[in-house]
Amino acid sequence: MAFNIPRGTQDLLPGVSEQWQWVESIAREVSRKYNYQEIRTPIFETTEIFQRSVGDSTDIVQKEMYTFQDRGGRHLSLRPEGTASVARSFVENKMHGNVTQPVKMYYIGPMFRYERPESGRMRQFHQFGVEAIGSDDPAIDVETIALAMDFYKACGLDNLKLVLNSLGDKEVRKNHREALVAHFSDRIDEFCSDCQGRLETNPLRILDCKVDRNHELVQSAPSIQEYLNETSVQYFDKVKQLLEDIGIAYVVDPNLVRGLDYYTNTAFEIMLDEPEFGAITTLTGGGRYEGLVEEFGGPKTSGIGFGLSIERVLMALEARNKLPEVGSSLDVFVVAVGEKENDKATTLLHVLRQAGISCDKDYAGKKMKAQFKSADRVNASRVIVIGEQELESGIVNVKNMESGEQEQVSFEHLVAHLTS
Secondary structure: OOOOOOOOOOOOOOOOHHHHHHHHHHHHHHHHHOOOEEOOOOOEEEHHHHHHHOOOOOHHHHHHOOEEEOOOOOEEEEOOOOHHHHHHHHHHOOHHHOOOOOEEEEEEEEEEOOOOOEOOEOOEEEEEEEEEEOOOOHHHHHHHHHHHHHHHHHHOOOOEEEEEEEOOOHHHHHHHHHHHHHHHHHHHHHOOHHHHHHHHHOHHHHHHOOOOOOOHHHHOOOOHHHHOOHHHHHHHHHHHHHHHHOOOOOEEOOOOOOOOOOEEEEEEEEEEOOHHHHHHOEEEEEEEEEOHHHHOOOOOOEEEEEEEEHHHHHHHHHHOOOOOOOOOOEEEEEEEOOHHHHHHHHHHHHHHHHOOOOEEEOOOOOOHHHHHHHHHHOOEEEEEEEOHHHHHHOEEEEEEOOOOOEEEEEHHHHHHHHHO
16 A cells, blocks of 8 residues: 655655755844744644634635644644734733833744645645734834845845735724625625625635636725725834835735734735746735734734745745755765774764764665765765774774875874864
8 A cells, every 4th residue: 555645745855854944044043133032832723713813704714724623622723824823822921021022933834724735835834934022113014024025035035026005903994894895795696605705704805815806896896095094094104114214115005915804004925026936926925913912811912923935935946046055964974894894983983973073884785985985975075994904003094075185093083183
């Protein structure tokens, strides 16, 4: 019986996993520069956490979550996104009482959504995301956007396009929602079944429906910009001004919406300004949220964040021939011929590793020439040869694989020689 990997997942094999580690290292370094600290939350949470935060009416909750009942009868779900878990942890661990606000955190890890697998979209996917919770300052919105832009640039991606919109505060969203319901009601039967269900629960989601995006009523729908109150306008103007002050260009798109229930005010997407890349054009989505902390029993607290797909970063780099060559390498490869020589090589490897030297040897009984080829394949910097003569004299040849030079060194001085 053949066992295959579940659909919508992938094995990250040696040679590929190093590319992921490289991207993750950039994410950690950029986060460090912005004073964001890592948070690690469980891969599964109580289902209600996502129902209350992401929203019962969203496709994520209705169609895409992996939900199960454990042996204790509890309803749990694999996390479909990161913000809800971070907000839950913020409340549960009373971070709202921290002296320094906002609390700035980042996460890296797998998320799960039951979707049709396609280019750039997996059922198990991986996100790098940040959350800054505990400040109403527009400057933190700008900082979050700048962090995302810096991350992509550090990965080697340019031609980035920042798209902005304001979703207003709760009052604005309420008024806009009522206008959308009135706009679509008389002809809602012309829309897909999903949109018909969204009319009363979350009409904003109709605007980014993949099926009906070209419907004339979608094109003529009232823009949320028409309903922004003075407070929301002033907030959005400040965000735009600060972006201009630090030299980040942007485009305002009144049709940009974030489908999750908790978003308010600033919403943004970062995309490659190269449409030929198709599905990977949009790289990141994020925005400000209010009410999420209160949903989990915390005080009135706002936050902002984004989540980006590591898979899409790597796809974009590959499409532009910018994937780094990050193969593995060894400090030392030990070549040994004969049983006693192999025993000595095993002992020597342990000594070298204790000294912090990366090293390996052949375990397949290969001839000396084949062992040297193995050293080449693992990109070893130096090769140590142990034969019968070396075992008797206590002196080995250390070959520099780049220059071809060889030196004779005693076993007792090997560590000092290799670390000097």
